Structures are given as structure tokens and as C-alpha cells.
Amino acid sequence: MGIAERKKRQREEMRTAILEAAWQLVIQDGWQALSIRKIAEVIEYSVPVIYDHFANKEAILLELTRQGFQKLNSELVKAISQSASPEQQIEAMAYAYWRFAFENTAYYQVMYGLGIPSCETVNQISELSTFSELVLQPVKQLIAAGKNPATDPFLKLHTFWSMLHGLISINIMSVNESKEELNLMVLKDFIAGFISGIKS
Amino acid sequence: MGIAERKKRQREEMRTAILEAAWQLVIQDGWQALSIRKIAEVIEYSVPVIYDHFANKEAILLELTRQGFQKLNSELVKAISQSASPEQQIEAMAYAYWRFAFENTAYYQVMYGLGIPSCETVNQISELSTFSELVLQPVKQLIAAGKNPATDPFLKLHTFWSMLHGLISINIMSVNESKEELNLMVLKDFIAGFISGIKS
DNA sequence: TTACTTTTTCTAACAGTGTTAGCAAAGATA
DNA sequence: TATCTTTGCTAACACTGTTAGAAAAAGTAA
Numbered sequence: 243m244g245i246a247e248r249k250k251r252q253r254e255e256m257r258t259a260i261l262e263a264a265w266q267l268v269i270q271d272g273w274q275a276l277s278i279r280k281i282a283e284v285i286e287y288s289v290p291v292i293y294d295h296f297a298n299k300e301a302i303l304l305e306l307t308r309q310g311f312q313k314l315n316s317e318l319v320k321a322i323s324q325s326a327s328p329e330q331q332i333e334a335m336a337y338a339y340w341r342f343a344f345e346n347t348a349y350y351q352v353m354y355g356l357g358i359p360s361c362e363t364v365n366q367i368s369e370l371s372t373f374s375e376l377v378l379q380p381v382k383q384l385i386a387a388g389k390n391p392a393t394d395p396f397l398k399l400h401t402f403w404s405m406l407h408g409l410i411s412i413n414i415m416s417v418n419e420s421k422e423e424l425n426l427m428v429l430k431d432f433i434a435g436f437i438s439g440i441k442s
Numbered sequence: 443m444g445i446a447e448r449k450k451r452q453r454e455e456m457r458t459a460i461l462e463a464a465w466q467l468v469i470q471d472g473w474q475a476l477s478i479r480k481i482a483e484v485i486e487y488s489v490p491v492i493y494d495h496f497a498n499k500e501a502i503l504l505e506l507t508r509q510g511f512q513k514l515n516s517e518l519v520k521a522i523s524q525s526a527s528p529e530q531q532i533e534a535m536a537y538a539y540w541r542f543a544f545e546n547t548a549y550y551q552v553m554y555g556l557g558i559p560s561c562e563t564v565n566q567i568s569e570l571s572t573f574s575e576l577v578l579q580p581v582k583q584l585i586a587a588g589k590n591p592a593t594d595p596f597l598k599l600h601t602f603w604s605m606l607h608g609l610i611s612i613n614i615m616s617v618n619e620s621k622e623e624l625n626l627m628v629l630k631d632f633i634a635g636f637i638s639g640i641k642s
Numbered sequence: 643t644t645a646c647t648t649t650t651t652c653t654a655a656c657a658g659t660g661t662t663a664g665c666a667a668a669g670a671t672a
Numbered sequence: 673t674a675t676c677t678t679t680g681c682t683a684a685c686a687c688t689g690t691t692a693g694a695a696a697a698a699g700t701a702a
Contacts, residue, residue, distance in 0.1 A: 245699075249649085278689060288652050290691075299689065304567070311569030318576050328580035328587070329637050335577060336606060336633050343610040355556055356611050367504070369511035376518050377535060380528035387528070400609075400628045406536060408608020409600075410543040411556055428600045433536050437529050439635045445670070449678085478660060488681050490662075499660065 257295045259285045261309075264302050269348045273303065303352060310349035317342050354411070377402060381440070388441040398440055405432050457495045459485045461509075464502050469548045473503065503552060510549040517542050554611070577602060581640070588641040598640055605632050 263284035267276050278299055282289045296302050321338035325331045343350040350356065378399050385393045409432070413425045463484035467476050478499055482489045496502050521538035525531040543550040550556065578599050585593045609632070613625045 277687085279687085289689090290653095291651065293690070294650085308567055308569055311567055311573060315569060315572050315576060318573070322576065322580065328583035331580035332584065332602075332637060333633050335580070336602070336629065336636075339606050340610065340629055343614070347614060350610065350614065354607065354611060356554075356614060367508055367511055369508055369515060372515050373511060373518070376515060376522070380522065380531035380535070383528040384532065394627075397624065397627055397631060400612075400624060401605075401631060402532075402536070404608035404612050404628065405601075405605045405632075406539050406608065407554065407612055408604035408606065410540065410550065411554060411611065412600075412604050412607055414543070414547060414550065414556060424597065424600060427594075427597055428604065429536065429540055431597060431601060432605075433533050435635060435639045436536075437532060439639075477658085479658085489660090490682095491680060493661070494679080 253295070256285075256287075256291070260292055260295055261302065261305060265306060265309075268306065268352065273306075273348065273352050276303075306349075307353050310346070310353040313346070313349065314339070314342050314353075354415070374399060384437065384440045390440075390442070393440060398436075402436060405436070453495070456485075456487075456491070460492055460495055460502065461505060465506060465509075468506065468552065473506075473548065473552050476503075506549075507553050510546070510553040513546070513549065514539070514542050514553075554615070574599060584637065584640045590640075590642070593640060598636075602636060605636070 260281060263281045264276060266284065267280055276299070278289055278292055281292060281302075285291075292302075296305070317338045318335050321334035322331050325334045378395055381398050381402070382395045385391060385395055385398070406429075409425060409428060460481060463481045464476060466484065467480055476499070478489055478492055481492060481502075492502075496505070517538045518535050521534035522531050525534045578595055581598050581602070582595045585591060585595055585598070606629075609625060609628060
């Protein structure tokens with residue numbers, strides 16, 4: 243009897259309808275504005291049916307996160323396949339990753355939980371400039387003492403900040419304790435590379 | 443007349459009481475669990491008095507963010523002052539930044555809006571391992587072809603991922619458009635340094 | 643077709659959230 | 673003492689995630 247199959251298919255359709263509605267709302271108003279009730283309105287069903295397919299709101303976000311990584315993966319595969327040497331592959335992947343993030347800002351924000359205290363107001367924080375100047379000072383000195391005095395200190399400042407932030411935020415996210423020593427090594431690796439990169 | 447002074451002082455006390463209560467709640471239950479009503483309960487005042495000192499909840503978070511950067515700045519100043527050469531200063535600052543993040547996780551999360559879809563469940567995403575393997579492949583090849591075949595590919599993978607993520611998330615946060623070219627240059631700078639770092 | 647069972651779907655509620663209008667009480671001024 | 677200003681509160685509005693329990697629909701068996 244095909245009834246069970248049809249029911250299964252309908253359940254699947256409902257599930258994807260929920261996810262599509264959720265995604266539509268996310269790219270429309272940002273993932274912070276996503277609500278179960280809005281999803282219910284879009285799919286034209288009552289609220290509790292959503293809970294028949296997802297345990298809670300977080301499970302929906304998690305599924306979108308999964309989709310995001312899936313899409314990113316496929317972009318990376320494409321980047322790899324179109325390049326020959328490992329150098330080119332790495333470069334292509336870096337660009338693909340970068341492009342993915344900015345062409346799919348909503349995805350990236352869901353994937354990494356970005357986008358709170360409100361991105362727009364971060365610029366209001368005056369302490370950020372103090373922070374920048376603080377790091378800038380020794381970087382400038384190092385550049386002056388190095389072999390390439392034309393190096394842009396702001397560029398290096400950005401590299402410094404981004405690297406540290408990325409390392410930390412990825413480490414904070416994954417509770418995997420066994421990786422802590424690994425990350426400390428990455429930190430050391432980065433510092434050494436950063437300094438020698440300025441000098442030479 | 444000292445009445446105006448006293449009133450001003452009392453207003454200030456109320457303000458700091460709100461911020462202290464908010465902070466206490468943040469380190470207790472995480473910044474996502476922070477609510478105006480809980481703050482009101484802690485300071486033993488009704489809810490609307492909070493709105494006499496802060497426009498909205500976000501303003502409170504923003505102030506905590508500001509405090510976070512202030513504290514980070516003072517840590518960096520300390521790190522700088524205790525080191526002599528720019529190399530040592532940069533290294534000390536990197537470690538200070540790192541330490542600050544992990545000794546003040548709550549601060550760091552508020553500062554960078556981290557900690558959504560729930561950090562704990564990120565590990566459930568199977569696509570992450572696919573992603574890792576994808577990047578790992580060319581990195582391994584590059585290491586094998588380089589002068590230092592003992593280099594840990596996982597370490598390099600982590601560097602790669604962290605750097606990209608840091609660069610992107612900082613760029614996504616600050617809407618400052620004029621910096622986009624700068625960041626593209628940082629990206630190039632990073633890729634070049636990353637590859638040459640593996641080779642040599 | 644009818645009676646029964648299972649599945650699906652909904653209404654309504656609970657407990658919580660940010661935010662604000664409007665009133666009451668307290669404090670300051672004359 | 674009377675007036676004005678500041679301060680603080682109650683109560684509400686419009687949301688949020690989540691769930692219990694009733695109603696409706698769909699499937700099954702006689």
C-alpha cells in the first residue's frame with residue numbers, strides 16, 4: 243500500500259516547507275528576527291505542527307547551519323577541482339571561503355552565531371580605536387626595523403586582530419577540550435609567522 | 443546647593459547598579475539569558491527605572507561591550523609595558539589577548555556577539571568534518587612537497603580556518619565599507635604568508 | 643456503509659520577553 | 673502650606689518559545 247509512502251513524502255514536504263519558510267525569513271529580516279509563529283504563518287499551518295518536525299527553534303537553526311556547511315563544502319570542492327597545484331588549490335579555497343561568506347552573509351552568520359549586540363552599533367565603541375593604536379605601535383616599530391619599510395601597518399594590524407579573533411572564536415565554539423593544546427600551538431605558529439613575515 | 447550633586451551621584455549609582463546586576467547575570471547564565479526583568483529584580487527596583495538610564499536592552503549590552511574593550515586595552519597596555527622589543531611586545535600582546543578571551547569568556551562573547559545556535563551543539567554538525575578533510579588534502583600535499591615534511595597538517599588547517607573566519611567575522615561586523623579593499627589585501631597577505639610558511 | 647482507531651491539526655493556554663503609557667508618591671521650591 | 677518637579681510604580685501591549693488537550697480528518701476493519 244502506497245499510503246505509508248505518501249505520508250512519509252508529505253512529512254518530508256512539510257519539513258522542507260518549514261525550512262524554506264525559515265530561510266526566507268532569515269534572509270529577509272535576519273536570523274534574530276526568526277520566530278516559530280512567523281514560520282507557521284508562512285507555511286499556513288498552526289504553530290504546533292512545527293514541533294512535530296523539529297524539537298525546538300534551535301533545531302531549525304541547526305539544520306540551516308548544516309545546510310550552510312553543505313553549501314560551503316560544495317563551493318570548496320568546486321574551487322579545488324578547478325585548480326591543479328596545491329598552492330592554487332589553497333588559494334582558490336581561501337577565495338571561495340571568502341566569497342561564500344560575503345555572498346551568503348545570512349548563512350555565515352547562522353553558521354557562526356554572528357551578529358549580536360547589533361553589527362551596526364559596534365562602530366560606536368570608541369575603545370576600539372584605542373585598541374587599534376595600541377597594537378599599531380609595536381607593529382610600526384617592527385616594520386621600521388625590518389627589510390621592507392613600505393609594509394602597511396594597518397594591514398598587519400588587521401591580520402593580527404583577525405587571526406587572533408578567528409582562533410579564539412573557533413576555540414570558544416567547539417568545546418572539544420583535547421584541541422586546546424593544538425590551538426595554543428597554532429597561536430605560537432601564528433605569532434612566529436606574523437613577526438617573521440613583517441621582518442622579511 | 444549640594445542637592446543637585448547628590449541627585450547626580452544617585453543617578454550614577456543607579457546606573458552602575460544596573461550594569462553590575464546585568465554583568466552578574468551574564469556571567470551567571472550567559473548573555474543570552476539576560477533580561478530587563480531579571481536586572482530589575484536584582485537591583486530591587488521596578489522595570490521602568492532601567493529605561494530611565496538606558497534606551498533599551500541593547501544599550502546595556504553595548505556598555506558591557508565597552509567595558510570589555512576597556513579591560514582588554516588595559517591588559518594589552520600591561521603586556522606592552524612589560525616587554526622591551528617590538529617582537530616581544532607583539533608576542534606578549536597576542537598572549538594577553540588570548541588569555542583575556544579565555545579568562546573572560548563572557549566578556550569576549552558579548553564583545554563579538556558570539557555564542558548562538560548554542561556552542562554546545564556545533565559539534566553535532568557532521569559537515570564540519572567533511573570541510574576539514576577538504577582543506578586538509580592540499581595542505582598535506584604542500585607539506586609533502588615543502589622543505590619541512592614534519593609540519594603538522596592539522597595545525598596548518600586550524601591556522602587557515604581561524605584566519606579566514608576571523609577576517610570575515612570582523613569584516614562582517616564592521617559595516618565600514620571603505621575597509622573592504624584593505625581586508626582583501628589582508629586576505630592576499632595571509633594566503634601568501636600561509637603558503638610560504640608551509641613551504642619553508 | 644458503519645464503527646473504531648490512529649493520525650493530523652488546531653485552539654488555547656502558560657510563562658516568559660522588551661517596551662511604554664499613565665498614575666501615584668516622594669522630594670524640592672516657593 | 674501649596675505648587676511644581678522628579679522619581680518610581682502598576683498595568684498593559686505586543687511579542688516570544690513551548691505544550692496540553694480537544695477537535696477534525698484519515699485510515700482500517702466489520
